[in-house]
Amino acid sequence: MILYMLCLYLFGMGLYCLLRKRNMIKMIMGIVIAQYAVNLFFVLNANDTTQGVYQTAVDPVPQVVVLTSIVVGLAMVLVLIALSLRIYEKYGTFDITKIRDLRQ
Amino acid sequence: MTAHTNLFCLYIILPLAGAFLAALIGERSRKMLSLLVIITTLGEFLTALGLVSVVNHDGPLVYLTGVGKSFLGITMVLDGLSVFMAVIISFIAFLVAVYSVNYMERYTSVWKFDALFLFMVAGMNGVIMTADIFNLYVFLEIASLASIALIAFGVKRPQFEAAFKYAILSILGSFFVLLAIALLYKFTSTLNMAQMAVVFAYKGQTNIGLMISVLFMMGFGLKAALVPFHAWLPDAHPQAPAPVSAMLSGVLIKALGFYTLCRIFFNVIGVSPHILGVFMFLGVLSMLVGGILAVGQWDMKRLWACSSISNMGFIFFGIGLGTPLGILGAVFHVFNHALIKSQLFLNAGAVEYATGTRDLRELGGLSEKMPVTSATGFIAAMAGAGMPPFNGFWSKFMIIVAAIQAGQIGYAVCGLIASLFLLGAILKVIRLGFQGPLKAHLMGIKEVPILMRIPMEILALGCVLGVLLLFGPIRVHYLDPAVGVIMHGKNYMFLVLRHLI
Numbered sequence: 001m002i003l004y005m006l007c008l009y010l011f012g013m014g015l016y017c018l019l020r021k022r023n024m025i026k027m028i029m030g031i032v033i034a035q036y037a038v039n040l041f042f043v044l045n046a047n048d049t050t051q052g053v054y055q056t057a058v059d060p061v062p063q064v065v066v067l068t069s070i071v072v073g074l075a076m077v078l079v080l081i082a083l084s085l086r087i088y089e090k091y092g093t094f095d096i097t098k099i100r101d102l103r104q
Numbered sequence: 105m106t107a108h109t110n111l112f113c114l115y116i117i118l119p120l121a122g123a124f125l126a127a128l129i130g131e132r133s134r135k136m137l138s139l140l141v142i143i144t145t146l147g148e149f150l151t152a153l154g155l156v157s158v159v160n161h162d163g164p165l166v167y168l169t170g171v172g173k174s175f176l177g178i179t180m181v182l183d184g185l186s187v188f189m190a191v192i193i194s195f196i197a198f199l200v201a202v203y204s205v206n207y208m209e210r211y212t213s214v215w216k217f218d219a220l221f222l223f224m225v226a227g228m229n230g231v232i233m234t235a236d237i238f239n240l241y242v243f244l245e246i247a248s249l250a251s252i253a254l255i256a257f258g259v260k261r262p263q264f265e266a267a268f269k270y271a272i273l274s275i276l277g278s279f280f281v282l283l284a285i286a287l288l289y290k291f292t293s294t295l296n297m298a299q300m301a302v303v304f305a306y307k308g309q310t311n312i313g314l315m316i317s318v319l320f321m322m323g324f325g326l327k328a329a330l331v332p333f334h335a336w337l338p339d340a341h342p343q344a345p346a347p348v349s350a351m352l353s354g355v356l357i358k359a360l361g362f363y364t365l366c367r368i369f370f371n372v373i374g375v376s377p378h379i380l381g382v383f384m385f386l387g388v389l390s391m392l393v394g395g396i397l398a399v400g401q402w403d404m405k406r407l408w409a410c411s412s413i414s415n416m417g418f419i420f421f422g423i424g425l426g427t428p429l430g431i432l433g434a435v436f437h438v439f440n441h442a443l444i445k446s447q448l449f450l451n452a453g454a455v456e457y458a459t460g461t462r463d464l465r466e467l468g469g470l471s472e473k474m475p476v477t478s479a480t481g482f483i484a485a486m487a488g489a490g491m492p493p494f495n496g497f498w499s500k501f502m503i504i505v506a507a508i509q510a511g512q513i514g515y516a517v518c519g520l521i522a523s524l525f526l527l528g529a530i531l532k533v534i535r536l537g538f539q540g541p542l543k544a545h546l547m548g549i550k551e552v553p554i555l556m557r558i559p560m561e562i563l564a565l566g567c568v569l570g571v572l573l574l575f576g577p578i579r580v581h582y583l584d585p586a587v588g589v590i591m592h593g594k595n596y597m598f599l600v601l602r603h604l605i
Contacts (some may be wrong), residue, residue, distance in 0.1 A: 018276065027272065034279055042286045049277050060175070062289065065238050069282065072245045076275050078593075079249055083256060083271060087264045101262045 003044055013036035024084040024094045028077060035073040039066045108158045109167045115190065116229045118144055123222035130215050133153055139206045141218045145225070147200045148194035151185065159187045160581045166235075166603040174604070175296050176387035181235040181600055184585025189232040189355075189363050192442045196349045196354045201558035203450055204347040206553045207457060211507065212422060213266045213388030217257060224250035224351065227469050228359040235600055236296045237285050237372075244281065244360055248274045249328070251356055255344040265344045270340035274302075275335070277326030287312060296599030301372045305594065310375065317379060320368055328361020330420065331390040334413050337399065341412065342405035342462075344367070346453020349405060353412045354446035358438050362419055364449055370593035375426070382575065383424030388518045390417025395525030404452045404462040411488060420504040423590070425510050433502030440495040440570050441464060441488070444489070447484035447563035453550045454560065455537065464533065474551050478538040480564035485534055487567040489527040495570025504514065506557050 005100050014034025046062035086096065091099050122144035142523050159165065164183035182190075190328075201221075234240050251273065256267035287297060291312050292303040304313065322333070327336040337357075341349050365383075369375050394414025401407035409492025419441070452458035454477045455470065456462045471478040472575050490501075500523060507516035525602025551557070573583055589596065 015276075018272070024268070031272075031275055038279060038286060039601075041283070042289070045286060045290045059293075061288075061295065064542075065289075065295070068238070068242060070407045072242060075249055076271075076278075078253055079269055080275070083252070083264060083268050086256070086259070087268060089556070090261045090264060099265050099268075101265055 004041070007037055007041045008046060009012075010034075010040065012060050013037075024087065024096055027096070028080045028084065031080065032077060034074070035069075035076075039069055040064045042069065108155075108162065109113055109165050109412055111158075112155055112165050112233070113167055113180065113232045115148065115155070115452065116226060116233060116389055117182075118148055118151070119226035123219040126215050126218040128223060131213075133537050134214060137215055140189055141201045141222065142198070144222060144383050145194060146199040148225070149191075149198045151199040152194045153184060153188050154544060156191060156582060159184065159585065164599055166314065166482065166600060168603070171422055175294055175299055176391075178239050179235040179296060179298070179600060179604065180233050181234055181596075183589050183596070183599065184230045184587075185363070185366065188439075188586035190229065192199070192439060193225065193355050193359060194503055195229050196351065196442055197266065198447050199223075199562060200347045200350050200446065200450070203350075203556050203559040204345075204455075205345055207345065207453060207557045210256070211578060213510070217254070217331055217345075219557050220250045220257075221231040221348070221351070223247075224254065224356070228355065229361055232363055237297055237300070238295050240297075240364065241278070241281055241285055242363070244327070245278060247356065247360060248278065248531070251348075251352060254348045255352075256341050257345055257348065258328075258343065258578065264513035266339040266343035272334045273326060273336045273562075275534065278443075279323075280319045280326075284323060286315050287319070291316070296600070296604075297367075297372050297514040298597040298604070301374070301594065301597035302601070304372065304374055314372060317369070317373060320365070320373075321382065321426050324365045324368070325386065328357050328365065328416055328420075329390075329413050329417065330361075330386045331393045331413065332391065334393070337413055338401075338406055338409045339390055341409040341449075342403060343550050346405075346449055346456065349409075349453070350446035350449040353380070353449055354442045357412065357416060357418075358442065358548070361416070362423075362438060365420075365486050366423065366590055370590050371596040374593060380424045380426045383420050386426075386516060387417045387419070387421030388515050388522075389422055389523035390414065391421065392417070392525075395522040395529070398529035399525055399532070401529070402464050404455065404464055404467075405449065406528055407464075407533060408452060410447045411448075412441075413444070414443055414522055415488075417522070418425075418500060418519065421515065422455050422506065423510065425503075425506050427506050427510050428591060429502060429509065430506035430589065431590050432583065433497040433499050433506055435583060435590070436573065437499035437503065438569075439555065439573065440499050443563050443566045443570060444484050444488045447480065447560060447567065448488060448558075449561050451481040454556055457482075457552055457556070458549045464536040467537045467545065468540045469538075469546070470549075471538045471548070473546070476551060476557050480560040482534060483536060483564040485530045487570075490523050493571075495573075496565050496567070498571050498574065541605060 014030045017030025042062045046059040112433045167180040219305045230243030252271045292300045326333040389412045398410035418435045487496035489496045
């Protein structure tokens with residue numbers, strides 16, 4: 001149970017980082033942390049041999065799924081970093097509160 | 105496995121192959137690129153039309169990838185609702201591809217646009233056809249990431265800002281979806297949606313089911329721009345190039361939001377009155393907030409984007425009623441709104457192409473110089489406002505009648521008020537944009553090229569003739585199967601499991 005709690009804590013940390021930080025790079029790091037937490041949660045599911053289909057071995061499906069999920073996460077982070085670099089070129093800052101050309 | 109089943113797999117492969125070829129052609133020839141995208145999307149559209157008749161004749165198609173008759177392989181299912189969405193996606197994609205030939209002339213690296221556009225179409229096609237929940241997440245991400253890159257395609261300051269905002273919120277939504285999928289796997293020990301439905305039917309209402317519902321509602325609600333999660337839409341959709349806005353507002357929010365929520369709640373988890381109540385409440389909230397936001401806008405595309413929020417509210421309100429008439433109205437409104445909103449965004453793009461601005465305060469009297477643009481825009485705007493002869497009226501009318509039949513008088517009144525707000529917003533565009541005296545700096549404008557006019561004319565014709573969908577064989581073969589999938593949600597698991605066992 002403690003593992004699940006720690007996993008939830010990690011996810012909460014990622015979300016906190018995403019929602020509270022002003023620096024875009026730190027927001028992206030928050031996304032990475034939250035992504036790791038979700039992946040970790042998936043892998044923890046595989047370790048639970050009481051409920052899974054396979055009683056004697058670790059369930060292989062979550063591990064396969066998490067591999068794909070890591071690749072998807074990589075694509076997300078790449079797009080975000082490319083965007084934030086272009087924003088830095090245009091605005092000269094990573095501070096999200098100073099980037100408000102769009103009307104509210 | 106018949107030839108038809110292979111045909112429907114081709115439906116996902118075709119745009120992926122098109123994207124690959126577009127990247128191979130690169131900067132060499134713009135003509136070849138345009139031809140490639142048009143042929144790909146036209147092929148998709150014709151395939152989709154063929155699949156409608158196949159699904160009606162042979163029943164839903166099931167394709168098993170990989171390991172054959174096993175729950176471990178990825179299953180693809182094409183039933184009434186999927187084929188309904190497939191026709192809309194490929195039809196709008198084809199018209200947008202024709203439109204973008206001239207519109208994208210002023211941009212550099214058009215091959216990147218074409219490749220990303222086809223990736224977005226492939227992602228949406230995947231979402232509507234897969235019966236494996238993790239595969240749905242992967243296709244969802246393909247479509248989302250392609251749309252993020254497309255919003256930033258103008259490479260100016262506001263485009264990047266809008267794209268970053270959209271990216272953060274969209275990825276946040278994806279996390280909730282992934283977390284819900286992890287919990288679902290923990291709960292059901294399978295990724296196959298039909299088998300999950302069996303487990304849910306067997307175990308009944310549980311707290312973990314409620315938790316999963318909330319997470320899915322947050323994740324897909326973000327993609328569908330339901331009201332508490334709508335903040336990204338009025339920024340993101342107007343900043344994209346006009347053809348992309350038409351795709352985003354016309355079909356992307358429906359394929360990633362409406363379709364996924366319907367599939368998961370009606371076919372997998374199973375609906376309860378509570379979930380329908382949440383759909384209804386969020387729908388009413390969206391249509392009111394979207395309508396109020398739309399009235400205050402001066403930017404033409406931003407106004408249409410706000411009206412998209414309101415129309416998504418109508419769709420979810422119809423679904424939330426849960427009666428056959430309400431669901432029919434919602435499904436019909438999905439079709440109508442796809443036509444109307446893509447037409448309106450293409451129209452705003454044409455105005456911007458000719459005049460260089462989309463601020464309503466600087467426009468006026470366009471009907472003199474641009475007769476086709478303003479006539480088609482007028483038809484679609486009236487359809488969007490819900491004026492009687494056009495298609496938008498019939499679907500909104502059905503939803504409101506269904507609300508009164510179901511005893512939701514208060515919500516029905518809210519629907520009428522939202523319609524009034526939308527009408528006000530739309531009259532503002534017609535009055536300030538197309539009618540009135542021609543402004544001095546607009547004297548030199550010309551009508552847009554023919555390849556931009558044809559898609560607008562076809563869509564406007566669709567807005568006029570849309571009501572024909574409610575009659576005769578078209579309704580029996582096209583609308584009713586889609587409504588049937590939502591109404592009789594539990595049939596989905598029997599259908600898929602019959603092929604798996």
